[in-house]
Amino acid sequence: MTSPPGTPAPTAGSRGSSLGGHAVVYLVGTALQGLGVLLVLPFATRVLGATEFGRVATGLVVVQMVGTIAAAGIPQVILREHHRGEEGPRVARALAGTMVLLAVALGVVGLALALVLSATGHADLGQWVPLVVAAVALTTVVAGQTLMRARLQPWGFLALAVLATVAAQLAGLLAARGEPTAERYLTAYAAVVLVAALVAVALGRPLPPTVERERVSAGVRLAAPLLPQAAAMLGLLSGDVLLARALVGEAGAGTYQVALQLGNMPFVLAVALFNAWGPLVLSHPVEGRWAWTARTGTVLTAVVAAGAAGVALLGPWLVAVMADPGFDHGAMVGALGLICTVSISYMLYQGSSLAVLDAERTGRLAWSALAALAVVVAVALWLAPGREGTDGVVGIAVAKAVGYLVLMALTTAFARRHSSLRWPRRAAAVAGCGAALAVAGSVLPLTGAGAWLRVVLAALVAVAALAAAPRIVRVLRG
Template identity: 65%
Template sequence: MTGQGDGVAATPAQGAAHGSLGSHSVVYLVGTALQGLGILLILPFATRLLGDVEYGKVATALVVIQMIGTIAAAGLPQVILREYHRGPDGPTAGRALAGTMTLFAVGIAVLGIALGAGLSAAGRVDLRVFILVVVASAALTTVVAGQSLSRARLRPFEFLALAVAATVVAHLAGLLAAKGDRAGLTYLTAYTVALVLAAVVAIAIGRPLLPTAARERTRAGLRLAAPLLPQAVAMLGLLMGDVLLVNVLLGQAAAGAYQVALQLANMPFVLAVALFNAWGPLVLSHPLGDRWRWTARTGTSLVVVVGVGAAGVALLGPWLVRVMAPGFPQRSMSVSLGLIAIVSVAYMVYQGASLAVLDHERTGRLAIAAAIAVVVLVAAAAWLSDPAGIAGVASAKAVAYVVLMAVTVQAARTLTPLRFDPRLWVAGAAAAALCVAGALLPSTGTGALVRLVLVVALAAVAVALAPRVLRSMRG
């Protein structure tokens, strides 16, 4: 395998990739926004129906499902995206790697059920919950394999269908089931059944192949993915491990409240993920001579878009919390929301730098960066949770993502010509400052008025910058 894909033949997907970043982003944005919006529409009903304790159990189980699913994926989604665009046999290699992911998922399910039976016999776990978590994790991994192929093929509508089925439909199934029995187990059962059906659809759409279809390329892809396994686990720890930390440090009720704040703060994060879903394939299929200049230029525009979204959500935080969970602790949740919103800005910058490191085949650097960030998250959360409660854990999450961004950007600067524009850093810093203001300003009286003035000013700036941003996001 070569260092940066020099001299590889163009695939059909690469030719299509030369289209507009804006046009690709719109479809991914709609899909990911529908995914996030659907969950947020269900969230207030779930919190009212289950209460903080039962919803806390569901939130904790969902975090574990995400973590096990990441281990089963073994860091392969990024490698599928990269290998699909390398040479005429790239599509076959990508499908074989997706098949490898699916086999890993089945293996995790079989081993997990056997382990659960043994632990249940010893009275260590509830076998019903354990099996649901394991099966849902395997199904989620299979869905991610299908989505990885959809991204590589530049078929965002397939990605959209799988995303909605695995999130909105699955959570809606859990909500409808819980109306008859207000228990977390009932919710999880219906959620898992819907997720398994989504996995069947993913296999039908993606048509993955057995690893033997591209034996050598699969082995090479697994070697490249190996450092991405600890990196992916660490990234998921950053993404949702804070809910587990709240559960351990502050209890299940606090975990339920924190999960609501996290879901709301994740709206700009969903935007960042949607933009990256379009951006990543276009970066890796861009001509090598101009690849990193184009990445730096478009990266500035993407950070501006995500920064506006993050600042807006943070400033509107108290009202969003009041609508979604009126019976929960309002002040601590709105503060947490504002601090977590910073994450999306740091994550957008990190993703651009991580593409450069991945393309240079130095995935170990990504694993090191993620591991450092996880250590920062755990240490800071343990230190800040006692005096500040869930807001302390939210602060730890924001700091950890900034550290992740800084370490990865430095790695990209060392390995590749990627140099972000100074305007990117100005936009990111301004967005972070507004997020902090959204966390700390009061939600009544003068504070509420200041919030509204800042929201109006932010909207005016967004309208003024929109034409320039759209121009830079064209092909």
């Protein structure tokens, strides 16, 4: 499909400088947003203990899930519509306003449900209310951040990321020091996220949906298949924590959560690069859009693969810093390497998903995500039930890794069918090498010769990354 008249097309130089410069800011912002909990993790695990920390982790997953439902798949459409014609920015603001209204409506329903359940003795308002407030506020923050991305304004994105994650997590930790309970932690967290939501409204200036009724309606229709897709994606992202709690207990969920937060480091790198890359792909001149996407996407996949391999190989030492001996370090290291492979699959998936979105085949994205989520659940139910300790935790990690592999394969197949995007063979090569090294980090011994081999392999990965850095920079600069 072609871009409508009036769509701005950046020059090659501006695209290169934007991808290079913005990626740095997005990397910091997304790192803080995705790994905000990691900054307080060594303290939170010690203050709360495995059981209360597992409850906090579960509560945060619920917040993200409710926020995703409230967003209704609109963020992707905001990015697309912003670059479509002179009215595009106004339409994007109206779609952001739609997100906020949906979040508030869902929040009202959530509070009403909490009151009913509390009256019947089936819910504690002290736990429900912070979760509902945080979900509504987080959706509003995402609306503001999406507008910042569409406008190529990474500093606004960064400000919201700092408030909604690092500040919120620190507030939760400080509150829990006085009374080490999940309720105190989540209440303080929700209060700061609410402040971030007010800042997001001030920066993004969303508009009522009625100001661009026709295009907002069309955008909502396009986004509709993305609602189940977004819910399934969140299930892939965080549902494994809920599965861990159900299948291996709250202590096992807390152990798995530590490995997940460490494994999210290369995943956050992938998200940060995509935050800078995605808007540039959709604003690229259509005649060369997918060739440019394949070329730059392969380079970005190589960067993520190197990060995934490095984190997995250094797993024993990272785990020792993040959790005290009361946690199962062997299980964490075994799960960590497998979780790191997710970031590699995700980077390739994101490039393919842009092609499917641009072809207006959003239903294909929904089917891919739902199928991948079904695989995660099926594999987890096969490998994890009743297996306390290392086997159960690692089984959940295997399920997550396989699910993302299925997601990437299906979405890439749909992109090939509905667009001209063709990933080169070297993309598969760098992805395969990175995944193999990450799995090696999962199975190598933690001490003795195995530990030395980990260090050697990590050093080789670092040397290879440094050697390839000049070429990577040249490609990214166009």
